[in-house]
Amino acid sequence: MRYDVVVCGAGPAGATAARELARQGAKVLLCEKEKLPRYKACGGGLTGKVWSELEPGWEDAVEEGALRVVFYHREEAPVEVAFDRPVVKLVMRDRFDQMLVEQAAAAGAEVRDGCRVEGVVEEEREVRVHTGQGVLPARVIIGADGARSLVARQLPFRPSRALGVALEAELPVSPSVLEQYRHRLLLSYGSIAGGYGWVFPKADHLSVGIGSFGRQVKGLRALFQQFCHRLGLPASSPGYLRAAVIPSAASGEAILHTSRSLLVGDAAGLVDPFSGEGIYYALRSGRLAARAVVSFLEGKGDLGSYSESVQKELLSPLYHAGRIAKVVYSLTPVIHRLVRANPEVARRLVEVLLGSRTYPELWLYLKARYRIFR
Numbered sequence: 001m002r003y004d005v006v007v008c009g010a011g012p013a014g015a016t017a018a019r020e021l022a023r024q025g026a027k028v029l030l031c032e033k034e035k036l037p038r039y040k041a042c043g044g045g046l047t048g049k050v051w052s053e054l055e056p057g058w059e060d061a062v063e064e065g066a067l068r069v070v071f072y073h074r075e076e077a078p079v080e081v082a083f084d085r086p087v088v089k090l091v092m093r094d095r096f097d098q099m100l101v102e103q104a105a106a107a108g109a110e111v112r113d114g115c116r117v118e119g120v121v122e123e124e125r126e127v128r129v130h131t132g133q134g135v136l137p138a139r140v141i142i143g144a145d146g147a148r149s150l151v152a153r154q155l156p157f158r159p160s161r162a163l164g165v166a167l168e169a170e171l172p173v174s175p176s177v178l179e180q181y182r183h184r185l186l187l188s189y190g191s192i193a194g195g196y197g198w199v200f201p202k203a204d205h206l207s208v209g210i211g212s213f214g215r216q217v218k219g220l221r222a223l224f225q226q227f228c229h230r231l232g233l234p235a236s237s238p239g240y241l242r243a244a245v246i247p248s249a250a251s252g253e254a255i256l257h258t259s260r261s262l263l264v265g266d267a268a269g270l271v272d273p274f275s276g277e278g279i280y281y282a283l284r285s286g287r288l289a290a291r292a293v294v295s296f297l298e299g300k301g302d303l304g305s306y307s308e309s310v311q312k313e314l315l316s317p318l319y320h321a322g323r324i325a326k327v328v329y330s331l332t333p334v335i336h337r338l339v340r341a342n343p344e345v346a347r348r349l350v351e352v353l354l355g356s357r358t359y360p361e362l363w364l365y366l367k368a369r370y371r372i373f374r
């Protein structure tokens, strides 16, 4: 059996690419190494930008909506920004991702779980995808296999990404503690170098984590326990405590295609280097990849249009996110004083996440007012 496209990895990027390709009539295999649905360490925060990328019915997977975002410095001195409608909607990734996989299957993609891609060989006329279930020939492969992407390592791409680390737990808490966090996201910087800690409410527990965009952080578990302790959260018996790699977009031109392959989502390093948001970029790159592959299969040019559209639409604005991150994470006490004195800064930041403002606009706003942003 020869496929038009094998998509490696059934997260949001892969499932979206598979769905869009199948809708265009391509013969698609969506290949996932885990048994589905699978757990994924993630805050599960869907910002306003994501919502319009999703198919009707997606809100069935929403567990909670956040109306307030509270910024802390070292778990102290909160600054709350309140909105009259939810700014972030929260999901559990097993359920959310499964919904996307089912949409891909309904569109006609073949879904194989428990099927690990073990190697990829690109030849002139096809790609040979080696899996635990045999070798699959295809005209194109899409690497949607996340932060530790095998496809990215095996073929000559040049993603422009940095790798960081995170630790996250699904924390069972008492009803009164859960109530405290209802409709509220907590973000706290200053306790971990180059990143932040978070508490996101879910229907019956809290997703709590700490992460850094730099690779050098040591003693992540101790930092996590300290973070929980300072917030009065029980860190001793967390469910699903998982360490994970967080890629993030770095400056510089990214080459995300070869002659018969593309990288999408985390595999391509498409994560906001300031907030860590990655689901939007996964969904969006999945769509852009499908569009480029359809043209390629119809004989209308090569896959280079994909790298160009990702650079223009996704990576260029993230360049400014990286500039803001550099200042904020190196000067957290100064930044927190500034945010306390002018909560408009925090409000504008949340509006960027919502999609009603952009990072380039936020950069210009900060640069015009504060000398540290130069």
Ligand SMILES: Cc1cc2nc3c(=O)[nH]c(=O)nc-3n(C[C@H](O)[C@H](O)[C@H](O)COP(=O)(O)OP(=O)(O)OC[C@H]3O[C@@H](n4cnc5c(N)ncnc54)[C@H](O)[C@@H]3O)c2cc1C
Pocket (backbone or CB within 6 Å): 008, 009, 010, 011, 012, 013, 014, 031, 032, 033, 034, 038, 040, 041, 042, 043, 044, 045, 046, 047, 115, 116, 117, 118, 144, 145, 146, 147, 149, 150, 166, 167, 168, 209, 211, 244, 245, 246, 264, 265, 266, 267, 271, 276, 277, 278, 279, 280, 282
């Ligand atoms: C702790 C943490 C918290 C986060 N919180 C948020 C948040 O609140 N909001 C947000 O927007 N983003 C968040 N992110 C980022 C977000 O989780 C990712 O950007 C997003 O999951 C990327 O989607 P993806 O489809 O590219 O990759 P993934 O979701 O990682 O999916 C990749 C899939 O590929 C499969 N796979 C891997 N290797 C193979 C192989 N060899 N063969 C077959 N299958 C394979 C994996 O099992 C996995 O299912 C967070 C990340 C972390 C680590």
